[in-house]
Amino acid sequence: xxxxxxxxxRTKTPVPRxxxxxxxxxxxxxxxxPLNFVKAPGIATxxxxxxxxxxxxxxxxxxxxxxxxxxxxFPAGFIMQRFGVKRxxxxxxxxxxxxxxxxxxxxxxxxxxASRFIEGVGNSIIFVAAPAxxxxxxxxxxxxxxxxxxxxxxxxxxxxxxxxxxxxxxxYGWQSVWWxxxxxxxxxxxxxxxxxxxxxAPYSDEAKHVSHAENTNKTSIRELAMVLKVRxxxxxxxxxxxxxxxxxxxxxxxxxxxxxxxxxxxxxxxxSITGIPELLSIFGCPIVGLVADRLxxxxxxxxxxxIILGVTSSLVFFAFSAPMAIILMACLGVFSPLVxxxxxxxxxxxxxxxxxxxxxGNAVLxxxxxxxxxxxxxxxxxxxxNVGWVETGLWLFAPLFVLALIASVLIxxxxxxxxxxxxxxxxxST
Numbered sequence: 001x002x003x004x005x006x007x008x009x010r011t012k013t014p015v016p017r018x019x020x021x022x023x024x025x026x027x028x029x030x031x032x033x034p035l036n037f038v039k040a041p042g043i044a045t046x047x048x049x050x051x052x053x054x055x056x057x058x059x060x061x062x063x064x065x066x067x068x069x070x071x072x073x074f075p076a077g078f079i080m081q082r083f084g085v086k087r088x089x090x091x092x093x094x095x096x097x098x099x100x101x102x103x104x105x106x107x108x109x110x111x112x113x114a115s116r117f118i119e120g121v122g123n124s125i126i127f128v129a130a131p132a133x134x135x136x137x138x139x140x141x142x143x144x145x146x147x148x149x150x151x152x153x154x155x156x157x158x159x160x161x162x163x164x165x166x167x168x169x170x171x172y173g174w175q176s177v178w179w180x181x182x183x184x185x186x187x188x189x190x191x192x193x194x195x196x197x198x199x200x201a202p203y204s205d206e207a208k209h210v211s212h213a214e215n216t217n218k219t220s221i222r223e224l225a226m227v228l229k230v231r232x233x234x235x236x237x238x239x240x241x242x243x244x245x246x247x248x249x250x251x252x253x254x255x256x257x258x259x260x261x262x263x264x265x266x267x268x269x270x271x272s273i274t275g276i277p278e279l280l281s282i283f284g285c286p287i288v289g290l291v292a293d294r295l296x297x298x299x300x301x302x303x304x305x306x307i308i309l310g311v312t313s314s315l316v317f318f319a320f321s322a323p324m325a326i327i328l329m330a331c332l333g334v335f336s337p338l339v340x341x342x343x344x345x346x347x348x349x350x351x352x353x354x355x356x357x358x359x360x361g362n363a364v365l366x367x368x369x370x371x372x373x374x375x376x377x378x379x380x381x382x383x384x385x386n387v388g389w390v391e392t393g394l395w396l397f398a399p400l401f402v403l404a405l406i407a408s409v410l411i412x413x414x415x416x417x418x419x420x421x422x423x424x425x426x427x428x429s430t
Contacts, residue, residue: 019137021195023146027153029089029192030130032096033123034157036181037065039100041253042165042271045260046174051109055257055385059377062253064116069124069370076128077224077360085136085359086196088129090189095122097185104178120370122185127366132359135348137199141293147344148289152282154340155333158252159278166268227360232350234364235407236343239302241368242404243339246313246397247277247332248369249376255316255329258389263320273325280333281340288341298345302408305338310401317389339404346411 040047040061048058072079080088099119106112131147138146161177168176227233252274259270292298312331319325343365351357383392 015138015142016199019146022137022197023134023149025192025195026089026130026133027150028188029093030126030150030153031157032093032181032185032188033119033126034154035161035184036096036100036119037062037123038158038161038252039103039165039177039181041256041274042162042267043169043174043177044257045267046169050174051112053109056378056381057109059253059381060113061116062249062377063374064113065120065123066370066373068117068120069366070374072121072124073128073363073367073370074228074360076125076366077227077356077363078221079125080129080132080359081221081224081356085129085133085198086192088125089133089192089196092122092124092126092129093185093189093192095119097182097189100178100181100185104175104182124366124370127369128359128363131344131347131362132356133196133198135358140348143348144289144291144293144345145286146289148286148292148337148341151285151289151337151341151344154248155278155281155285155336158248159275159282162252162256162271162275162278166271170268224357224360227351227357228364230350230361232346232411233361235411236346236350236361237364237368238407239306239339239404240343240365241372242306242400243309243336243343244369245372245376246400247309247336247340249373250380250392250396251277251313251316251332253377254380254384258317259319259322259325262389263322263325265322269322273322273329276326276329277333277336280330281336284334284337285341288337289345292342292345298342298349299408299411301338302342302346302411303405305335305342306401306405306408308335309339310398310405313401314393314398316397317393 040058044058047061048054076088096119099115099117099122102118103112103115106115130150134146134150135143161181164180165177168180255274256267256270259265259273260267263270265273288301292301309332312328312335316325316328316332319328344362347361347365348358351361380392380396383396387395
């Protein structure tokens with residue numbers, strides 16, 4: 001395909017038609033992980049008495065999901081180099097299916113935790129392999145839209161499960177939620193296996209990093225390991241960790257419980273309000289990606305997002321009425337994509353726009369995501385029990401976003417910085 005020029009005079013490479021099919025099946029495969037991850041928060045008041053556990057023990061239902069994510073984050077990049085994107089994604093979705101099925105059959109808390117451990121394997125590798133698949137198919141100046149649309153899998157899966165889990169539980173028991181997770185994973189596995197393939201040939205002169213076939217890719221283990229020395233990759237990972245600690249982990253885990261016990265809402269209403277940020281992010285992520293493609297303002301998006309989310313998240317536990325909670329959750333939803341999508345867009349730039357190197361860069365994001373996924377529910381549970389809800393927001397959330405803001409300012413962004421990093425990779429590999 002030949003490159004053209006857009007109205008601003010910048011090079012614009014056409015997107016292969018089949019790339020949109022790839023985006024669809026990668027999205028569905030990726031959806032299985034967040035959907036299964038957030039099965040528990042919306043039905044906490046059902047699970048705790050069923051298994052005879054308290055608030056801190058309940059936190060482990062979410063935290064254990066991240067253990068394998070920490071262990072496999074970096075190996076996932078090398079596993080993908082050895083076995084290819086397709087097999088790694090199929091392994092991820094398969095683990096979600098097996099773990100969710102095992103969880104549905106659990107009658108003891110220890111078995112439920114074991115099933116979450118298996119699901120965590122799938123969660124740990126999907127967010128390494130899926131972005132690499134998209135970067136291989138989409139030209140660099142169009143990756144913002146692709147990664148933005150794909151990024152909605154997390155908020156969409158979270159919103160969907162937060163809203164249907166209480167209803168399914170009330171009608172069919174909590175096990176039905178786990179069976180639903182198994183069904184989604186099974187469908188995703190079959191469709192991805194049938195339709196996913198790597199591009200046969202480069203689609204432009206700018207995309208020669210894309211292999212003629214995945215098994216001929218020459219990116220070496222040594223080159224992948226060099227990604228772990230890139231400062232901006234780690235800064236992006238740290239920002240992503242702060243974001244996930246506050247928004248994706250602690251708020252999604254405990255806010256339904258907060259609204260039930262402190263505000264007096266039913267579990268259905270509390271869970272729906274908690275899902276508002278995810279609903280709005282479904283629209284926000286593609287918009288942020290589009291803006292980044294048009295303006296190239298990746299760093300500016302991150303900086304603005306860290307400032308706004310720092311203020312908003314520190315106030316969430318001040319909500320002692322349903323309308324106030326709705327307003328605060330809506331603010332989180334509007335501005336969360338600035339960070340959640342913004343960090344994903346930094347990775348291709350920071351890794352020379354090579355899809356396997358970008359996979360290793362996303363492994364750093366996955367490490368931070370799973371690290372805070374493990375520590376977040378446990379630490380926040382301790383704060384809630386021993387300090388209080390309001391103090392958790394002020395003493396835990398606000399300082400984390402201050403640190404994230406500093407990291408976002410330090411990231412080098414732009415075409416010149418990307419070219420310099422690509423040259424560094426070339427020199428180190430020769």
